[in-house]
Structures are given as structure tokens and as C-alpha cells.
Amino acid sequence: MSPRRSAPDASRTRAAILDRAVAVASTEGLEGLTIGRLAADVGLSKSGLIAHFGSKEALQLAALDAALHVFREEVWEPSAEREAGLSRLSALCEAWLSYLERGVFPGGCFLTAASCEFDDREGPVREDVNKALSLWIKTLEQEVATASERGELPLDADPPQVAFELNALAMGANQALQLRGDRTALERARRGMARVLEAAG
Amino acid sequence: MSPRRSAPDASRTRAAILDRAVAVASTEGLEGLTIGRLAADVGLSKSGLIAHFGSKEALQLAALDAALHVFREEVWEPSAEREAGLSRLSALCEAWLSYLERGVFPGGCFLTAASCEFDDREGPVREDVNKALSLWIKTLEQEVATASERGELPLDADPPQVAFELNALAMGANQALQLRGDRTALERARRGMARVLEAAG
DNA sequence: CCTACCGATCGGTAGG
DNA sequence: CCTACCGATCGGTAGG
Numbered sequence: 001m002s003p004r005r006s007a008p009d010a011s012r013t014r015a016a017i018l019d020r021a022v023a024v025a026s027t028e029g030l031e032g033l034t035i036g037r038l039a040a041d042v043g044l045s046k047s048g049l050i051a052h053f054g055s056k057e058a059l060q061l062a063a064l065d066a067a068l069h070v071f072r073e074e075v076w077e078p079s080a081e082r083e084a085g086l087s088r089l090s091a092l093c094e095a096w097l098s099y100l101e102r103g104v105f106p107g108g109c110f111l112t113a114a115s116c117e118f119d120d121r122e123g124p125v126r127e128d129v130n131k132a133l134s135l136w137i138k139t140l141e142q143e144v145a146t147a148s149e150r151g152e153l154p155l156d157a158d159p160p161q162v163a164f165e166l167n168a169l170a171m172g173a174n175q176a177l178q179l180r181g182d183r184t185a186l187e188r189a190r191r192g193m194a195r196v197l198e199a200a201g
Numbered sequence: 202m203s204p205r206r207s208a209p210d211a212s213r214t215r216a217a218i219l220d221r222a223v224a225v226a227s228t229e230g231l232e233g234l235t236i237g238r239l240a241a242d243v244g245l246s247k248s249g250l251i252a253h254f255g256s257k258e259a260l261q262l263a264a265l266d267a268a269l270h271v272f273r274e275e276v277w278e279p280s281a282e283r284e285a286g287l288s289r290l291s292a293l294c295e296a297w298l299s300y301l302e303r304g305v306f307p308g309g310c311f312l313t314a315a316s317c318e319f320d321d322r323e324g325p326v327r328e329d330v331n332k333a334l335s336l337w338i339k340t341l342e343q344e345v346a347t348a349s350e351r352g353e354l355p356l357d358a359d360p361p362q363v364a365f366e367l368n369a370l371a372m373g374a375n376q377a378l379q380l381r382g383d384r385t386a387l388e389r390a391r392r393g394m395a396r397v398l399e400a401a402g
Numbered sequence: 403c404c405t406a407c408c409g410a411t412c413g414g415t416a417g418g
Numbered sequence: 419c420c421t422a423c424c425g426a427t428c429g430g431t432a433g434g
Contacts, residue, residue: 032232
């Protein structure tokens with residue numbers, strides 16, 4: 001009898017590992033992920049766990065990807081049905097703050113944490129974090145541009161500036177919420193975002 | 202002959218350790234500080250190094266304190282001579298962005314990094330990070346309030362809201378600068394801060 | 403401030 | 419997917 005499991009079994013095991021890896025990395029950081037601890041958490045041997053990924057770095061990349069998938073589900077997808085432009089931009093911002101408020105990840109915004117942890121390192125993890133954040137910023141910029149074209153924002157609205165400020169306000173909310181336990185942070189971010197969109201003209 | 206050095210010697214050694222500890226923690230994180238590596242860096246044995254602090258946690262607290270001292274020197278003190286109110290608030294913001302631009306810490310803003318790393322942990326390091334950030338936010342709020350009293354900002358300006366937004370913009374600049382290498386971030390933050398202060402009325 | 407040492411854990415491999 | 423193992427390193431202590 002081979003110890004190998006069927007492909008669906010292996011896929012389920014992999015999903016269970018990644019679930020746990022995302023939770024751990026959310027609070028301890030992607031560098032704080034350790035193979036031994038994770039293996040014990042999901043009831044595998046170290047070698048059994050690492051067989052699914054090949055190396056710690058590959059595990060980190062897979063955990064990051066899984067976390068981004070959650071972010072897409074929680075923030076991106078619910079807003080996709082809204083009309084492109086200001087309506088979708090507002091929906092994205094609201095879903096974003098809701099995602100922070102509901103504590104989807106125990107350690108707060110996964111992407112912000114990963115960005116802080118890897119912004120001064122080199123390698124594929126940093127590159128993937130950079131790509132994910134750039135894509136998100138581009139998405140915000142795109143909605144600002146569409147809103148301008150549709151006459152919902154002035155034609156001279158500055159998409160990169162607006163996206164920069166919206167992103168900054170969400171980071172500020174995440175910090176105030178996580179570190180300082182300041183529940184008013186969401187309202188402050190919401191007010192700031194509204195003002196950014198008003199002032200975009 | 203006792204292996205003990207004189208008090209001034211010990212103090213110099215301690216300062217050298219902390220210099221290096223701040224640099225390492227800035228890029229690797231406070232949790233990434235290890236006694237063995239730090240000892241090798243400064244040419245001590247592990248036990249020789251730890252004798253100065255007692256434990257890794259105490260070393261982390263001392264490194265954080267040393268980093269905060271730098272922040273005060275770089276941002277706080279140069280602005281202290283400006284008149285309280287809008288003038289000093291503007292000077293604080295400008296010194297803050299300049300501190301980011303000059304890369305005073307190799308890993309970007311030390312306090313932001315420490316905040317991300319410890320915002321979901323417990324213990325004295327998290328408490329000290331929280332205290333330092335709260336004090337900084339309070340300082341910004343105070344200058345907004347003074348500016349209102351002096352008629353430089355409207356009487357209904359909202360100090361916590363303004364401080365929240367200024368802090369968020371600096372965080373956004375730090376991220377864009379460190380992760381994305383986006384040199385325009387400073388100008389974006391500067392513009393955002395100016396707009397926050399204009400809109401405070 | 404040192405040497406010498408502790409148990410624990412790290413990422414990873416060999417071989418099955 | 420396992421057991422058994424590798425060398426390296428972790429934080430920290432004993433004793434001087």
C-alpha cells in the first residue's frame with residue numbers, strides 16, 4: 001500500500017495547510033511561519049507538510065496567494081456588480097473598511113502587514129506583495145478615471161493622487177484598529193475617503 | 202584583573218550594540234533581532250551582549266527606545282522652535298516627510314514597521330509602540346487645537362480627524378517609498394497633507 | 403566580559 | 419505521507 005493519497009485528498013490537505021498558514025502568518029508574519037509549528041497544527045510531520053510546497057519560501061508564496069484570494073472575495077467581488085465609476089469606487093472603499101471592521105484576518109489587513117514585513121527585503125515574496133498592491137492601486141485609479149469620463153468626478157481629477165490617499169486612509173484605519181483598538185478609526189477613514197472624493201474636483 | 206570594564210566603557214559598548222540593533226531591527230523587524238547575530242556584528246560573545254540587557258525582550262525595548270530617540274531628534278526637535286500652531290504643525294509634517302525621504306532608517310519608518318509587527322501581539326513591546334504612537338498623534342492633535350485657538354484654523358477643526366489623516370498619509374508615503382520605490386509618494390503625501398489642513402475648515 | 407554548555411527548534415534531506 | 423536524521427542557530431544559564 002502506497003502512503004500516497006489520491007489527488008483530491010492531497011488537494012484537501014493542501015487547503016487545510018494554507019488555511020492555517022494564512023491565520024498564522026496574519027498574526028506572526030510570513031517570516032514567522034515555521035514548518036514544524038504548522039505541521040503540528042494540522043497534524044502532519046514536517047516532511048509531510050513540506051512535500052506539498054517544497055520549501056518555506058514556496059509556502060510563504062502560497063499563503064500570500066491564499067490571503068489575496070480572500071481579499072478578492074471579500075472586497076473585490078462584491079463590488080464588481082456595481083456600475084463602473086464612482087459607484088463601484090465607493091463600494092470598494094466600503095467593502096474594504098468592512099473587511100477591516102469584521103477582522104477577516106486576525107492580524108488585520110494581510111497585505112499591509114506583508115508590505116511592512118517585506119518592503120525592505122529582496123526576493124519573490126516581496127515581488128508578489130508589490131504586484132498585488134500595485135494591482136489594487138491600479139484598480140482604484142481605474143475607477144477614478146472612469147468616474148471622470150462619466151462626469152461623476154471632474155475631468156481634472158488625479159487618479160493616482162486619489163488612489164494614494166484612499167490607500168493611505170485604509171492603512172491608517174488598520175493601524176488605529178489593530179494597535180490602538182480605536183473603533184472610531186473606521187468612521188474617520190470613511191469621512192476622509194468621502195472628503196478625498198469630494199475634493200477630487 | 203577583573204573582566205569588568207569601567208562604567209563609561211560599558212556605556213559606550215551599550216551604545217554600539219543599540220546602534221547596530223536599531224539598524225538590524227529596522228530591516229528585519231524587532232522579532233528578527235537575534236542575540237547571536239548581533240553579538241557577532243559588534244564583536245562580543247552572546248553572553249557578553251545579553252549581560253547588557255538581560256533578555257531579548259529587554260533588548261527589543263531598548264532598541265525601540267533608541268529608535269524613538271532618533272525620531273525625536275529628526276522630526277520633533279527641529280520643529281520645537283517654531284511657533285506653536287499651524288507653523289509648527291507644518292514644520293512637523295515637513296520634517297516627517299524629510300525623515301522618510303532621507304531614509305534615516307534603512308527599513309523606512311521604524312515606528313510604522315514596529316506597529317505592523319506588534320499590533321496583534323501582547324506584551325511590553327506592543328505597549329511601548331502603542332504609547333509612542335499615541336504620544337505622536339496627541340502632539341499633532343495639540344498643534345491643530347492651538348492653531349484653532351490662534352485663528353489659523355477654523356474653530357470647528359477636528360484635531361483627532363486631522364491627526365488621523367496626516368498620520369495615514371505619512372504611512373502611505375512610507376509604503377509607496379519602501380515597497381514600490383515610488384519617489385512621487387512624498388509629493389503626493391505633501392499635497393494630501395496640504396489639502397487636509399485646508400479642508401480642516 | 404569570557405568559555406562552555408543546555409534543551410529546543412530551525413529548514414531541509416534520505417530513504418522508503 | 420512517514421521515521422530518522424543533518425548541521426545550524428535559537429534564547430539563555432553556570433561559573434568564573
